[in-house]
Structures are given as C-alpha cells and as structure tokens.
Amino acid sequence: MHIPDGYLGPYTCVLFYIVMIPFWYRGIKWLKNLHPRQVPLLGVLTAFSFLVMMYNLPVPDGTTAHIVGGTIIAILIGPWAATVSISIVLLIQALFFGDGGITTYAANAFNMAVVLPFVGYYTYRLLRKKLSDVAAAGIGAYVALVTAAIVAGFEFGLQPYIQPGYCPYTFWVSVPAMAFAHLVTAGPAAAVVTATVLWYVKKSQPELFSMGEAEALRG
Amino acid sequence: MSKLIDKTVEEVASFIREAVFSERYAGREGFLQSVDPRAKLIALLISISVVVGARHIAVILFLYFLPLVMAALSGIPLRYFIKRVWVFVPIFTGIIALPVIFNVITPGRPIIVLWNSPYIAVTAEGLHAAAIFTLRVAAAVSYAILLTITTKWSDVMKALSDFRVPGIVITITTLTYRYIFLLLSILLDSMYSRRSRLCRKLGMVESWKEAGKNMGALFIKTQMMGEDLYYAMLSRGYLHSARSLNEFEFRKSDALFLTSAILLMAVVFIGDRWFI
Numbered sequence: 001m002h003i004p005d006g007y008l009g010p011y012t013c014v015l016f017y018i019v020m021i022p023f024w025y026r027g028i029k030w031l032k033n034l035h036p037r038q039v040p041l042l043g044v045l046t047a048f049s050f051l052v053m054m055y056n057l058p059v060p061d062g063t064t065a066h067i068v069g070g071t072i073i074a075i076l077i078g079p080w081a082a083t084v085s086i087s088i089v090l091l092i093q094a095l096f097f098g099d100g101g102i103t104t105y106a107a108n109a110f111n112m113a114v115v116l117p118f119v120g121y122y123t124y125r126l127l128r129k130k131l132s133d134v135a136a137a138g139i140g141a142y143v144a145l146v147t148a149a150i151v152a153g154f155e156f157g158l159q160p161y162i163q164p165g166y167c168p169y170t171f172w173v174s175v176p177a178m179a180f181a182h183l184v185t186a187g188p189a190a191a192v193v194t195a196t197v198l199w200y201v202k203k204s205q206p207e208l209f210s211m212g213e214a215e216a217l218r219g
Numbered sequence: 220m221s222k223l224i225d226k227t228v229e230e231v232a233s234f235i236r237e238a239v240f241s242e243r244y245a246g247r248e249g250f251l252q253s254v255d256p257r258a259k260l261i262a263l264l265i266s267i268s269v270v271v272g273a274r275h276i277a278v279i280l281f282l283y284f285l286p287l288v289m290a291a292l293s294g295i296p297l298r299y300f301i302k303r304v305w306v307f308v309p310i311f312t313g314i315i316a317l318p319v320i321f322n323v324i325t326p327g328r329p330i331i332v333l334w335n336s337p338y339i340a341v342t343a344e345g346l347h348a349a350a351i352f353t354l355r356v357a358a359a360v361s362y363a364i365l366l367t368i369t370t371k372w373s374d375v376m377k378a379l380s381d382f383r384v385p386g387i388v389i390t391i392t393t394l395t396y397r398y399i400f401l402l403l404s405i406l407l408d409s410m411y412s413r414r415s416r417l418c419r420k421l422g423m424v425e426s427w428k429e430a431g432k433n434m435g436a437l438f439i440k441t442q443m444m445g446e447d448l449y450y451a452m453l454s455r456g457y458l459h460s461a462r463s464l465n466e467f468e469f470r471k472s473d474a475l476f477l478t479s480a481i482l483l484m485a486v487v488f489i490g491d492r493w494f495i
Contacts, residue, residue, distance in 0.1 A: 004312065004356055004359070004360065005267060005270070005271060005355075005356060005359030005360060005363065006270070006271060006312070006352065006355040006356035006357075006358075006359045006360075007312075007356065008271075009271070010268070010271050010272045013271065028385055028387070028388065031385075031387050031388070031391075032385075032387065036449070037446075037449045038445075039387065039390060039391065039394075039449075040394055040445050040448040040449045040452060041442070041445030041446065041448075041449070042391055042445075043390070043391045043393075043394025043395050043398060043445070043448070044394065044395075044398045044402070044441045044442075044444050044445045044448060045441055045442075045445065046391060046392075046394075046395040047394070047395045047396075047397075047398035047399045047401075047402050047441070048402065048437060048438060048441045050395065050399050051399065051402050051403065051406055051437065052434055054227060054230050054231055054234065054406070055223070055227050055430045055433070055434065056222070056223065056226030056227045056229075056230055057223060057426065057427055057430055058222040058223060058226075058423050058426055069434075072434070072438070076438070084388075084391070088388070088391060088392050088395055089395070091392065092392065092395065092396060092399075094363065095363070095366070095367055095375065096367045096372070097234070097237060097367075101267075101359060101360075101363070102263070102264070102267050102359075102363055103267055103268065103271045103359065164348065165274060165348070165351045165352060165355065166352065166355075167315075167352075168315075168316065168319045168324065168325075168348060168349075168352060169324075188427075189427050192424060192427040192428060192431065193427050193428075193430050193431040193434065194431070195431065196427070196428050196430075196431020196432055196434075196435065197431045197432075197434045197435040197438065198435075199431075199435075200431065200432050200434075200435025200436065201435050201438055201439060204435070204436075204439060205439050205442070208438075208439065208442055
C-alpha cells in the first residue's frame with residue numbers, strides 16, 4: 001500500500017501535507033505528555049511495527065502480503081501511539097529504503113498512520129461489546145486494512161482528473177482493484193494475524209493487554 | 220518448506236544487506252559525501268518536487284540522468300545504483316503502466332496493431348503516457364536513494380533536528396533504527412528455531428497463525444526491552460533529551476552546492492512550464 005513518488009500529482013501531495021498537519025501536531029502533543037519512561041518503550045515498539053511489515057504472509061494468489069500492524073498497536077497501546085509509530089516507520093522506509101515516497105509521505109501517513117489505526121481501533125471498540133476481544137480485533141484489522149486500501153485507491157483514482165502523467169487509472173479501475181486485492185488476500189491475513197497476536201498476548205501477558213484500556217480512559 | 224519462514228528470512232536478509240551497503244558508501248570519500256547533510260536534504264526536497272511537477276518527457280529524462288552523474292562523482296558503482304533504483308519500485312510501476320500503452324485505455328494514433336477484432340493496438344499517446352509515468356517514478360526514487368546512500372543515518376537525523384523536527388521524534392526515530400537490528404536478529408532466531416522443529420509444510424491459514432504467535436512473542440519481548448532500555452539510558456545520564464556529538468559546519472562549498480542546485484532546479488522548472 002506504500003505509494004511511491006511519482007504516483008500522485010503535486011496538488012494531491014501538497015493537500016495531504018496540509019491534511020496531516022493537525023494529526024502530527026496532536027500526535028506530538030500526545031508524545032510530550034508521555035512519561036519519560038515510556039519514550040524508549042515507544043522507540044522499541046516503533047521498531048516492532050517496522051518488523052511487523054517484514055513478515056511475508058502467503059496469500060491465495062500465490063504471492064505474499066504484509067500487514068501494517070496499525071490495529072495491533074492501536075489496540076495494545078492506543079491509536080495516537082499508532083499514528084506516531086507508523087509515521088516514523090514510514091519516514092524511515094521512505095528515506096532509507098526507497099519504500100514509499102517523499103512527496104507522497106503525507107498521503108501514505110494519512111492512509112496507514114491515521115485511517116488504518118483509527119478505523120481498526122474504533123471498529124474493535126464497537127464490536128467488543130458483542131464479540132470476544134480476539135474476534136473484535138481480527139474484524140477491526142480487516143475493516144481497517146480494506147478501508148485504508150480504498151482510501152489509497154481514491155487517491156490514485158483522482159489523478160487522471162487533476163492532470164495527466166501520474167497514476168493513469170480512474171476510480172472505476174483503481175478503487176475496485178485496491179479493494180479486491182485487500183478484501184480477498186491481505187485482509188483475511190491481517191485479520192487472522194492480528195487476532196492471533198492479541199490472543200497470544202492476552203494469554204501470556206494479560207497485564208499488557210490492559211495498557212490500551214488505560215490509555216482510552218485517560219483519553 | 221514454509222513460505223512464511225523462507226520469505227520472511229529472505230526479506231530480513233535483503234534488508235540487512237541494503238542497510239550495510241548504504242552505510243558503506245556513505246563512509247567513502249566522494250562528492251556528495253563531502254556536502255553538508257542539511258544542504259543535501261534541502262536540495263533533495265527541491266529536486267524531488269521538480270521531478271514530480273515536471274510535465275515533459277525530455278525534462279524528466281534530464282532529471283533522471285542528473286543523479287546518475289552525481290552517483291558517479293560520489294564513487295558509487297553505477298550498476299549498483301541503477302539496479303537499486305529499478306529493482307525497488309519502478310519495475311512494479313512498469314507493470315502498472317503497461318495497460319496504458321494500449322488503445323483501450325489511451326486512445327490515439329496506433330503504432331502496432333495487435334488484433335483486428337477486437338481492435339487492440341499500441342498507441343503513440345499511450346507509450347508516451349507510460350514512459351512519462353515510469354521515468355518520473357524512477358527519477359524520484361533515484362534522488363531519494365542518492366541521499367541515503369551518501370549520508371550516514373546519524374547525520375540525516377542531525378540534519379532533521381537542525382530543521383526543528385521535535386527532539387522527541389528524533390529520539391524515538393534513532394532508538395527505532397537501532398532496535399530494528401536487534402529485533403531483526405531475534406526475529407531471525409525465532410524463525411530458524413521454528414523451522415528446525417517443522418516436519419511438514421505449513422498451510423496458508425496455519426502460517427498466518429504462526430506469524431501471529433511469533434509477532435505476539437516479539438511484542439512481549441519488545442515490551443520488556445523498552446523498560447530495560449529506559450533504566451540503561453538513565454544509568455548513563457539520560458536527561459530526557461538526546462544530543463548529537465558532532466556539529467555540522469556549513470562551509471562555502473556547501474553554500475555553492477545548494478545555490479547551484481536551487482538555480483538549476485529553478486531553470487529546469489521554469490523551462491518545463493513555459494519554454495518547452
């Protein structure tokens with residue numbers, strides 16, 4: 001889902017940098033309120049979210065897919081932690097590994113560090129009243145990944161209407177293509193993996209599981 | 220053997236290789252290595268913006284060749300540089316751009332007619348659109364890779380903090396980068412130990428669950444490490460902010476580099492918009 005440089009035109013890139021300002025501002029404010037003890041913890045957890053993207057999951061079409069891990073971090077620590085962590089991961093990937101782009105950095109951050117964790121987190125909170133924690137987390141991860149993919153599809157699909165020379169396909173091609181791929185391949189993988197992670201953490205270290213709850217109470 | 224384990228190990232190994240290679244060239248003597256990282260960062264942002272905004276294929280082609288010259292001047296083997304740029308993203312981009320060359324997506328003057336009924340042909344307009352798209356991505360990726368290949372990680376971080384990126388973000392990013400390597404070795408160990416206990420192939424859903432358990436275990440380890448790390452930092456005099464030991468010196472040559480980069484990009488941008 002990482003959009004490379006050159007896929008989105010200049011207007012879209014600038015627009016997303018403007019859109020991301022309040023989110024990053026809020027994220028940094030959240031960071032400044034952290035207890036100093038939690039700062040190194042967030043550093044290693046950000047490394048963790050970087051690594052989560054390195055697991056190659058086999059999917060039905062014969063290739064492999066990655067998950068973003070935004071929902072896992074949002075549930076275990078809090079959605080703002082996910083916004084900060086994934087923004088940092090995307091920065092490292094864009095600057096050092098040519099994964100994602102520099103002009104498209106804000107758009108990528110919007111999809112994966114804002115849409116994904118928040119949709120995942122609130123879907124989880126909503127479903128938890130009716131389902132078990134583990135099932136709610138799995139469905140949350142699924143809905144989050146598919147939503148983020150559709151949002152990315154919209155960003156691609158906008159390009160031909162603004163100016164030619166960027167992503168060449170309109171909504172009618174890009175949104176179904178992105179949605180379908182994530183609905184049937186990466187989505188189910190993300191759901192099973194996220195649910196298993198939560199199940200495992202809850203089973204072996206239940207006190208870690210309640211961290212996200214405390215975070216939600218503090219607001 | 221299980222795809223999950225093999226592919227993940229492969230990915231981790233290639234990641235480490237790239238990281239090690241990048242640092243190797245950053246430590247060499249060369250043109251870009253000697254430029255102040257702040258000047259390089261500004262030049263990079265301007266250049267990539269011009270690449271993304273450029274409209275003509277000749278201009279984009281010129282912008283693509285510029286980083287090749289810079290790479291050569293900086294002692295980076297061109298084969299390695301080109302491979303790194305094209306392997307990463309643009310091959311994938313090329314596949315995406317492929318359908319655009321046909322009349323179905325881009326109607327226009329046919330160059331090669333493939334079928335008569337239904338009528339499918341490669342059009343001149345389509346080829347042009349696909350070439351612009353692919354080349355632009357390749358050029359943008361070239362600039363980004365050029366910066367990281369010629370600059371040490373710590374210097375990029377220092378440059379970012381000089382540009383007023385909040386200290387806490389820099390601290391977390393630096394910790395993240397360091398811990399990626401440590402966690403990678405833990406990840407590799409757990410993958411190998413799991414593999415050595417496997418006596419059959421894992422099914423697809425089975426391997427997703429396996430990945431989930433592995434990530435869960437990694438999360439718990441990470442959590443413990445975070446706490447230990449705090450005490451380790453505290454015992455070494457951590458005062459809630461990290462400082463860089465080396466200060467950059469902005470020399471005349473850096474000013475010259477930055478001015479020429481800005482001027483060149485301004486000329487290219489104006490030429491692309493109004494004169495071609």
